Amino acid sequence: MGALRLLSPLHFTHCAYGERRTEVTGARARARTRSSAISPLRSSSLPLKHSEGESITPRSQDFNMWYLDVVASAELADYGPVRGTMVIRPYGYAIWEFIQTYLDAKFKETGHSNMYFPQFIPYSFIEKEASHVEGFSPELALVTIGGGKELEEKLVVRPTSETIVNHMFTKWVHSYRDLPLMINQWANVTRWEMRTKPFVRTLEFLWQEGHTAHATEEEAEKEALQMIEVYRKFSYEQAAIPVIAGRKSRAETFAGALRTYTIEAMMGDCKALQAGTSHSLGQNFSLAFGTQFTDENGQQQHVWQTSWAVSTRMVGGIIMTHGDDLGLRLPPRMAPIQVVIVPIWKKPDEKRGILEVASILENILKEASIRVKLDDSDQKTPGWKFNFWEMKGVPLRIEIGPRDLSNKTVVVSRRDVPGKHGKAYGISMESSFIKAYVKEKLEEIQSALLARAIAFRDSNIVDVKSYEELKTVISEGKWARGPWASGDFEELKVKEETGATIRCFPFDQSPGEKVCFMTGNPANEVAIFAKSY
Amino acid sequence: MGALRLLSPLHFTHCAYGERRTEVTGARARARTRSSAISPLRSSSLPLKHSEGESITPRSQDFNMWYLDVVASAELADYGPVRGTMVIRPYGYAIWEFIQTYLDAKFKETGHSNMYFPQFIPYSFIEKEASHVEGFSPELALVTIGGGKELEEKLVVRPTSETIVNHMFTKWVHSYRDLPLMINQWANVTRWEMRTKPFVRTLEFLWQEGHTAHATEEEAEKEALQMIEVYRKFSYEQAAIPVIAGRKSRAETFAGALRTYTIEAMMGDCKALQAGTSHSLGQNFSLAFGTQFTDENGQQQHVWQTSWAVSTRMVGGIIMTHGDDLGLRLPPRMAPIQVVIVPIWKKPDEKRGILEVASILENILKEASIRVKLDDSDQKTPGWKFNFWEMKGVPLRIEIGPRDLSNKTVVVSRRDVPGKHGKAYGISMESSFIKAYVKEKLEEIQSALLARAIAFRDSNIVDVKSYEELKTVISEGKWARGPWASGDFEELKVKEETGATIRCFPFDQSPGEKVCFMTGNPANEVAIFAKSY
Secondary structure, rough: OOOOOOOOOOOOOOOOOOOOOOOOOOOOOOOOOOOOOOOOOOOOOOOOOOOOOOOOOOOOOHHHHHHHHHHHOOOOOOEOOOOOOOOHHHHHHHHHHHHHHHHHHHHHHHHOOOOOOEEEEHHHHOOHHHHHHHHHHHHHEEEEOOOOOOEEEEEOOOOOHHHHHHHHHHHHOOOOOOOEEEEEEEEEEOOOOOEEEEEOEOHHHHHEHHHEEEHHHHHHHHHHHHHHHHHHHHHHHHHOOOOOOOEEEHHOOOOOOOOEEEEEEEEOOOOEEEEEOOOOOEEEHHHHOEEEEEEOOOEEEOOOEEEEEEEEHHHHHHHHOEEEEOEEOHHHHHOOOOEEEEEEOOOHHHHHHHHHHHHHHHHHHHHHHOOOEEEEOOOHHHHHHHHHHHOOOOOOEEEOOOHHHHOOOEEEEOOOOOOOEEEEEEEEEHHHHHHHHHHHHHHHHHHHHHHHHHHHHHHHHHEEOOOOHHHHHHHHOEEEEEEOOOOOHHHHHHHHHOEEEEEEEOOOOOOOOOOOOOOOOOOOOEEEEEEEE | OOOOOOOOOOOOOOOOOOOOOOOOOOOOOOOOOHHHHHHHOOOOOOOOOOOOOOOOOOOOOOHHHHHHHHHHHHOOOEEOOOOOOOOEEEHHHEEEEEHHHHHHHHHOOOOOOEEEOEEEEEEEHHHHOEEEHHHHHHHOOOEEEEOOOOEEEEEEEEEHHHHHHHHHHHHHHEEHHHHHEEEEEEEEEEEOOOEEEOHHHHHHHHEEEEEEEEOOHHHHHHHHHHHHHHHHHHHHHHHOOOEEEOOOOOOHHHOOOEEEEEEEEEEEOOEEEEEEEEEEOHHHHHHHOEEEEOOOOOEEEEEEEEEEEEEEHHHHHHHHHOOOOOEEOOOHHHHHOOEEEOOOOHHHHHHHHHHHEEEHHOOOOOOOOEEEEOOOOOOOHHHHHHHHHHOOOEEEEEOHHHHHHHEEEEEEEEEOOOHHHEEEEEEEHHHHHHHHHHHHHHHHHHHHHHHHHHHOOOOOOEEOOOHHHHHHHOOOOOOOEEEEOOHHHHHHHHHHOOOOOOEEEEOOOOOOOOOOOOOEEEEEEEEOOHHHO
């Protein structure tokens, strides 16, 4: 077809690249926040390129630059005028909408209702829960002037809503009959981050935050685990990201929680991305805010709570899990455009017939609820279009040329399989056949991206038996997994010396006796260590 | 059935009540803002009652207290901790979700994409468009501290996004090929209002704001008109609110627009509610922000723009259009619960069989995608439940008692038709019959609420031929419609002397020569005057 490939596709199965820019900054005083991730981000002030012809930096050359190039060239996001803010552009926002639609339905199925809390929180609220204020106060945005007047009490622009939620829950909960109270809100939140990166960490971001109150600890715990499972399932089945679900270490637990559960994703540079968290809050907030109920025996009790969140960061996770040197690769279920049709003509008299057939095909696929785009512009060559839509990560391309027209066939190219291996020639355009064929291919691509990500993940997690082994593995840019029964002090030491933190104690633990690789003490669990976003 | 009615239903067909509390405050310096409405709100600091047994103030006695009681008792919203803020509770939020779902689909059908702009806007942006800053500066919330430090430039928490949108459009638009640019965002906005009222006017509210850029004035004008038509259709067909669509007077035009189109709704107390607006912005913002494109002749041109919005205020409009002395009345298409099933038993041995059948019926209706709730609690009497669900505005109630059980029938009661006339006895529970029956009844209720609202509206708009007539009509609490060809000065005079403003010049104009009732000059159009929220 004569497509001018910018770069030949590369396959990455190891992590020994892209680490050049990594500078370990040691322990950061930064608080344990929900969107956590302790190592700093780099280069966020680099300008985003603006598509049209500019090629993207190869992933193998500079992962961070590649990421920023993809975000800009695929028109996923742009920088806002205020430092650290992000404008989510339609193509990026559509991915967020798929995340929203799936999760919103799951939240409702599991008994939660949506509602909305104000984003302005009296400053005094934040101070009520001791570890919460410690965690969030360094990164607050404060409104001090309203309607032209200095305010008596500063207002916090919500960084998360536990405090205001508890203030309201205290008004609404009286009896055990009012429990469980299970709600969710889709909202913007603000955290004054110093090192930002589109989607991954921005001053303002979008998320959902679930908040529940229960009569017993067991029920709250069950809820927290249920919601991390919802996130895990979403990641596998929709985003094709094989996250590892587990429990955070004490040092990495959310400010104000008893236990934090997390899903950790391995990005293309092998760094970990905390992609969602669910917190078992215990009675910390209900004690601070006096959220009580009368139980069945007439006794006053404090409620047990959870909170859980997934944010626009997930979009960054999708980009960095699947992308390659050519740009974005979207799992079909997350793709705003699943199929692009590129008509190809040389002589002007071929054009009309080909466009006519391309348009018929477009409608056939639309009828089958396939998200399809016909790129019929005559401003660009087919080769330019091939590159452009590959860069945009469209899973499937259908080409129709003069020969196809006479044969009533098309050429179908898979985004995830480069070169000739990903091309199928002479595919019949017959309506029911092509519908089924395209659907099957999209499912295949969805599975193939997941399988590839699982293989990548598994080949980059190394079991370690000693601290020396861990150091080697981390220095190679991989994840280390080893038995751990040490405390905060040793965890901080690992972080300072290697840049890696405990990402989680995975739920999936092999049985048998273990020995902590740090202290030699008996250990119950293995922990996963990695550098992270 | 023994339902204890709190109050007998009243029918209102005139507006000569509820005006006791109205105090005309004369011209307010308040700027012409999108959510506009110039007369102040009263009593917003009254406490919201908390359901459970407390009866609501009769609508006929005090419309404002009735409204606040309904909002509280039906658990639609609650006050947030910061003055003027509102917590939207699940029952109220579900209504907003119906609004969102419908409009979002329409926006996409008409070629718009969703995206998201940051809510923090540099203060200098607001100053760029002269009338815009004049309109919005008195009601801004300003962030002055971020991450513990005083900011160099104050940040405005968005009151609307035209400025930041134009800043970004200027980066994205280069050629006529980039146009039209048609986007929408669902977001929260902040306006430092002094007189607030749940849903109707709050310090922070939720809305959608559409923003488009076009190559020609004609195209922008067409777009602005298309979107007000989307809102009008939504109001009629979904919310059963017979709004009057038209053009705002110059004095009531959005700060920065050439023309503002509006849908004006008549509330149960006959006051007008501006329920949605669409602005033809001309080149005001593109000139201020340098948003230019190269046209087909290679010439630099400034884009022509529109913006349009509907907010959570619409929920207030639904409450105040349809509610009656018993509480809320929801149009079936906007009802989170369309049907409530109330099982009735006296002897304990009846209970099991009745609950079993009630549960079967619940599932039958769910299968038909009817939003149904089975109220099977044994904490409350059937009479209490009748009152409660009537107060919550559920369109249809199904009662199942022991006699129904043996007859395999149910009793069906319409919320909108009080007393025996609204009851149908002996309705067969046979699956396909009851599904069709319930669907038909819901459609009937939807139509009946609209028809009733149209009749109410039309009986409260009076054509006037002189200023004296207008004064009388306005003092009776009605809307006055009359030929108008006067200027801002006369409009202000009417406002100061009567409390009424021009709500709009309706699109629907009768032909023929007209004479301005104020000046006696020839007039092209009639205008509608009313007091408003």
